[in-house]
Amino acid sequence: MVYAAGACNHYNYFAIWQCDHSISLLHRNGFLHGLTSRHQILYKVHNVDSVLARPHHLVNPDPIALALFPKFFGVSVSPELRKDFTAFYKALTTAVERGFVNEAASTYAIQEANIPRRILSLLSFSENPKYQHGWEKNANVKIHSDYVEADLDVILKDFGGHTSIPMLYGQDFLKRHPTLLDDFWLFDGFALPFKALGIPEWVPIRPYQNALAARRRLQDALIGLYRRIDQYENGAPIDYDAKMDDIGQVAIERHRLFAQYNIPISDRGKFELGTLWAQNANTQPLIFWFILFVYSTPGLVEELRSEVCGFVPPLNGSNRTDSDSIDLAGLRNKCPLLKSVFLETFRVVSQPTSMRYIAQPMSVFDGRRHRHLQPGTWISVPHGGTQQDPSVFADPTSFQPRRFIKCDEKTGNASVGYGRLKPWGVGAGICKGRVLAEKQVLATVACCIMMWDIEPVNQDGWKLPGLIPTTAVMRPSHGVRVRMKHRSEVTQSM
């Protein structure tokens, strides 16, 4: 079974990490590649979306989850739960979907996060950790007379974490665990790849051991949280008198499901590590890449500012309120360039794969002939292949901000659609946080460009990092050091 697929930097090969501990390299020009007779990679297969769209019980994502929870997140699945796993997992993911794919609920979550006001104070203008925001402390902030130097990748991914995590677990959780994000990125960067390679936990590789210790701390933090949610829901005294009234509805609903299925509190926290990871692992690096492309592509930030300025709260201090709301529908539907750059960023930096279990015999057409998929086998569909296919996206190695904009010849109206891009996967296992993630990313980028000037510290201009493959959005091969200052319009209005 496959754990993940990603592209190497030079775009010709996919690395496929299998659960049988091997890594396979697949050339992009192939059609259908069989890794083993029990596992097929469906690459450049014409009707692949219709295969993935088949009913859940025929092309099934659940066995993947059942394998990943113990392997990566340390959950132990009891024999009783194993029997009920499909219903249990469906209920857990539906709870996420109700909060984060539903339009009204996801808009509410984003407005509550108050991104405009928080982006305005992205920097505290202090080098003293006592006065810094949580997201600044690892960004090596240096204050100069008219600008601040910082590590852009670090500050943005931790800022994103501070935006996202309270939507699930309320404000108290991160305050109570100020090093939670450090542990999260350690776990993401070092535990998952080693686990994917099948390295046993006893192997004394220091970064691996550190990352496993980080996983234990994350599990403990989430176990403590789910104990408090249990106390809150049952009207019992709450540990540390913690504030619980802003815990997200998704976490409350999942708590009720865990209780219904008799999952011990120690396992609830471990299951929940999967949600914490899904929520942050791709969203935060994507925001970094998006902002990097916007500022490093000549002229793009100015064009985007004039497009989005009517949809983010006014910069003028006297008009500012405590909860400035952002016009999310406007950003998503009336800002074609912003939306197109968002999709183009996805196309360049993300390599998602849909993995499924085949429960009934079926056949797929690979462009030459029909191939048969046997029941009891596995398929992986690396969507990233299409993203780099020149017959689908012309000149795929170049970053083209307007690539996804279509102009109606008669009306001249511009529209933007995902087309063949599948960053959220396809079918029953499609991402259950996609609407929230899209809104968060667009809102963060729109507010950032309206409020900040950012330029590279490097005198030779922007040096874009290479791409390190992961499960979807790739990680930068090195950090990006920048100079930041408020735009003059912002300074004047303060």
Ligand code: HEM
């Ligand atoms: C830019 C951000 C994100 C990207 C690129 C992304 C991408 C993906 C992809 C590719 C999948 C697998 C789809 C498939 O198998 O076909 C997935 C699954 C999932 N995602 Fe996301 N995701 C993002 C953000 C989020 C957020 C914010 C959440 C909220 C918690 C979330 C929750 C989930 C869940 C629960 C699943 C498993 C769905 C299932 O098994 O039914 N994701 N995501």
